[in-house]
Every structure is written in structure tokens, then in C-alpha cells.
Amino acid sequence: MKKLNSLLIATVLAGGVFYSCENASVDPLDEPVSMETLSKIESMGFSTEGVIRFESGYLVENDIYLTETDLSIANKGTKIPTLEQYSTNNLVCGPRTITVYAPTGRKGYSAGMIAGLDLAIARYNAQNLSLTFQRVTSSNADIVFTRLSKRDERRGVLGSAGFPTNSCEPYGQIKMSGILESSYGLSTGGIATIIGHEMGHCIGFRHTDYFDRSISCGGGTANEGDGGVGANHIPGTPTGATANAKSWMLACTDGSDRPFNNDDKTALDYLY
């Protein structure tokens, strides 16, 4: 996920303006993403709007990390209808406990960030799903959080994740900003929403407004396509996402607290 640079945060929070990749400020030293790469991303069905270089690959859809390898093996995507709540083809096989580790201390996360993580975990566990999350103090965990680079934190990246493997495992790494509290002043609930969003990708959730990111991100209509990883409508969830429904899996965040709404709960319950 991305948000506006810190100079604009006061405006964002005061005016309720949604921050997104379209509006994000990007370090001018960034090399532009090549046309060849953009056309690969497009042929997978992802939007090419706001794609940035990230780590050893690219961030698409605000927070999905695609490596060069992902790009080289991806299937061609197809556009799908405008319904709410989507999952990838690969899901985590349950019942099982997914352990989560986030470092603390100088190079890790503040107490406020960890409180957000714990709240995100508690929200999932309160749904009595076949998946249970548990925070552990060993880095030998199913999902490991690592701090973004200072450069990425400064340029407004909030977090990144990916989708489950084809062997039933959750995506194993969430790269997360450590400054959601200290620089952006988000509440514990706001932090839990963003962390819970990245955890949602790790267990196979795509963006609620995946068929039209402009619902939460503003800007022009943009269908992300199925990205070659699948975008399967989850039965029982309504057609047409709205920003007002405040799903935790909307593509863009305004930094507010978005606990699971009824449709989110239906979707979680259906998958797990």
C-alpha cells in the first residue's frame, strides 16, 4: 500500500483525501520502469498505473511485490466481472496455525506497531476461522515481517505482500513500514487495518475493488485483471464494492480503522 508523502499527511487526514499510487510522490532518483516490463505486467492483467521499482522487482496494485521471476513465469491474465470480494487460485490449506514474527527494537518495530499487529491477529482469530494466527518471538515463522528500507518508508510505501504458494503455504514475507505511528500518526486500529490487509494477501485475498481500483484510490477506472494468479468471486459477497463499506481489502487506504464488515466476514468464513 502507498500513501502520500509526509508533507501532505495533515491534508490527507484533515480532508479525508484517499492516498494512492496515483498521487504518491516518488523519489526523483528512481529509474522509470521499462516499457517492456510494463507490457509484461499489463499482459498478466495487472494495471500498469503507479508501478514502481521495489527491492529486486516491482510493486503493482500498490502493495503486491512481483519479482523478475514472477514476471517471467506468470500466466496471461483475463478481465473478470464487477463483483465484490476475490481470492487467488492458491489458498492456504487448513486447519492450521500460521505463526507470525515481527522484529522489535532499534531495527524492528515500535510498541505501537506491534500493538497494531496484535490487534490484526486478534481480529482474524475472533472470526473462528480454520486458520489461526499466532505471534511468535522466533524468526523461524510462517510469515516474517521486515522493515522497509528507509528510502521506501520515506517515499510513502506502506507495505508489500504476495499470494499463497501452490503448495498450500501462505506468502511468507510482509515488508512493512515502521513509521505508521511515528510519522503518519495512525491509530492502533488504523495500523491493524493496514497490517491485516497485507496478511489478507498472504492468505489469498485480492483487493475488494479489484475490478475498479478507482473506488478506493480515486482517479480513472482501472480493472486490475486477474493477474495470472486468479481473481475468483467469493460466493455470498455482493456485487459492486463501495468505498463507504470500508472493506479491509480495498486497494487504497485513508489510514482509518476498517475492522471486518459483514461482507468481509462472509468472505473470510467462505474461504476459511
Ligand SMILES: [Zn+2]
Ligand atoms: Zn493490497
